[in-house]
Amino acid sequence: MQARFRAIWSDIPSELQKALSPYISYDDFPAMLTAGQTESIKQLSGLDDQALALALLPLAAAYSLAPISHFYVGAIARGESGNLYFGANMEFAGVPLQQTVHAEQSAITHAWLRGEKKLAAITVNYSPCGHCRQFMNELNSGTQLAVYLPNRPPLTLADYLPEAFGPRDLADTPLLLDEVNHGYQLATCDELVQAALDAANRSHAPYSQSHAGVALLDEQGKIYTGRYAENAAFNPSLPPLQAALILMNMAGGHCQSIKRAVLVEGENSHLSQWNATSATLTALGCTTVERYTF
Numbered sequence: 124m125q126a127r128f129r130a131i132w133s134d135i136p137s138e139l140q141k142a143l144s145p146y147i148s149y150d151d152f153p154a155m156l157t158a159g160q161t162e163s164i165k166q167l168s169g170l171d172d173q174a175l176a177l178a179l180l181p182l183a184a185a186y187s188l189a190p191i192s193h194f195y196v197g198a199i200a201r202g203e204s205g206n207l208y209f210g211a212n213m214e215f216a217g218v219p220l221q222q223t224v225h226a227e228q229s230a231i232t233h234a235w236l237r238g239e240k241k242l243a244a245i246t247v248n249y250s251p252c253g254h255c256r257q258f259m260n261e262l263n264s265g266t267q268l269a270v271y272l273p274n275r276p277p278l279t280l281a282d283y284l285p286e287a288f289g290p291r292d293l294a295d296t297p298l299l300l301d302e303v304n305h306g307y308q309l310a311t312c313d314e315l316v317q318a319a320l321d322a323a324n325r326s327h328a329p330y331s332q333s334h335a336g337v338a339l340l341d342e343q344g345k346i347y348t349g350r351y352a353e354n355a356a357f358n359p360s361l362p363p364l365q366a367a368l369i370l371m372n373m374a375g376g377h378c379q380s381i382k383r384a385v386l387v388e389g390e391n392s393h394l395s396q397w398n399a400t401s402a403t404l405t406a407l408g409c410t411t412v413e414r415y416t417f
């Protein structure tokens with residue numbers, strides 16, 4: 124079992140401990156549970172979807188990286204596939220607070236990067252902040268997304284975000300988690316550049332058309348990619364680097380062990396992720412940061 128779980132394992136009810144053990148005992152537990160695993164855990168533990176997600180929150184929060192606030196937030200996104208995806212907040216010392224990732228953004232982006240097409244529910248251990256409510260309103264599940272919190276009745280995003288402004292108030296655009304492929308190409312065999320290009324091709328930027336992707340190579344030779352997730356209200360947009368760092372963190376990688384990083388974006392886009400990406404990577408100790416354009 125990963126060291127991060129040992130301190131909070133006793134907070135997990137014993138029936139759930141038994142049901143989870145076959146999956147969580149391994150060091151390479153991917154911070155997600157497949158639909159089949161989830162069904163088995165529900166049967167063995169007697170918990171329903173909502174109760175299971177609430178009970179898993181301490182495990183999700185164990186992925187929190189909060190050197191500034193020391194406030195540990197965990198979230199669980201449930202896909203329509205039935206898969207569960209963990210998420211946790213991430214803070215980065217040495218760069219502006221705008222680079223911070225919230226737990227809901229982490230779980231949602233984790234689901235997106237693992238191929239989930241639509242979310243059914245999000246569960247979080249504190250009430251979602253305004254920023255996250257707006258971020259979630261970009262999803263193709265809309266305001267019908269179920270939102271579960273400890274000791275609260277089940278509600279939907281519509282309850283947490285009345286009089287919502289969102290993508291449907293603007294153009295008829297793809298929504299976050301809709302499958303897209305923008306078709307950009309780069310003439311290179313470099314695996315990391317192609318991984319970042321693939322992420323840019325799947326990125327969500329319907330308002331600026333400034334599609335962007337990031338790929339990170341760590342010291343173990345593993346590659347993690349992240350896609351830009353733009354928001355109708357602009358400020359809650361999630362940069363592609365943060366998306367890649369979410370996947371790295373949830374997959375058990377270390378954000379301070381990045382050997383090489385690549386950003387791919389448009390040469391003539393309205394926006395550029397370059398300055399923020401290179402500054403945050405420098406703060407994380409990565410000195411090899413490259414930019415390629417289509």
Ligand SMILES: [Zn+2]
Nearest residue numbers: 225252254255
């Ligand atoms: Zn938030």
